[in-house]
Amino acid sequence: MVQSFMRKFCVLCALTILLVACTQQPLSSQHPSAIATSAPTLATLRQRPLQLPRISTDQSCPVSSARQIDADSPITIGNGPAYAAIGLSQPSQQPVLLFTDAQHYANGQSQGWGGAKVRWIVRSSYYGPLLIRGSQLDNSHQIRFDEGLLSEIALTIPQGNSQQWYDRPSDTRLQVPGCYAYQVDGVGFSQIIVFQAVVEKQQPPF
Structure with missing residues (x-):
């Protein structure tokens, strides 16, 4: 038993x-x-939606503040660690991007898009993926970039850069004047940089 x-x-x-x-x-x-908690990649940054404000055509453009980060840097807009240098000469200036219209840009070979030179300045303390996109705030026009009319600037900032700044020249491509904004996404941050775009027909120097 x-x-x-x-x-x-x-x-x-x-x-x-x-x-x-x-x-x-x-x-x-x-x-x-x-x-x-894994570090984001460019692919994961692309999954972040554009969260740009919308304004009516009769509202003033809520432009970002201009600043000179240090004595050796150009006048930029943005809160960092990435900043846009749009051609300002004084921090007191309103952030206005003067761009060449499509008829005069690239000797008329512009595919219907004008443009202007914009430098992207990134602090050397930042490394990793960086994604720059944008759109018009007071209408439905888009921002494109560089000769290929890209919908984004996708960068991977290397670690251990000996320079104080990472400097990336670019072309911001526009079709019409208005109020625009970049959205800059990176590791641990997302910022919006707002500027007014005004047509300047003469081709700017390189």
């Missing part, structure tokens, strides 16, 4: 251990935060 009871008890214990082993979650699924 005792032996029969012990055999049944051992079988019950074995079944219990097997059931627990089968229902236990894998170790990797117990720690989803390891994926959530």
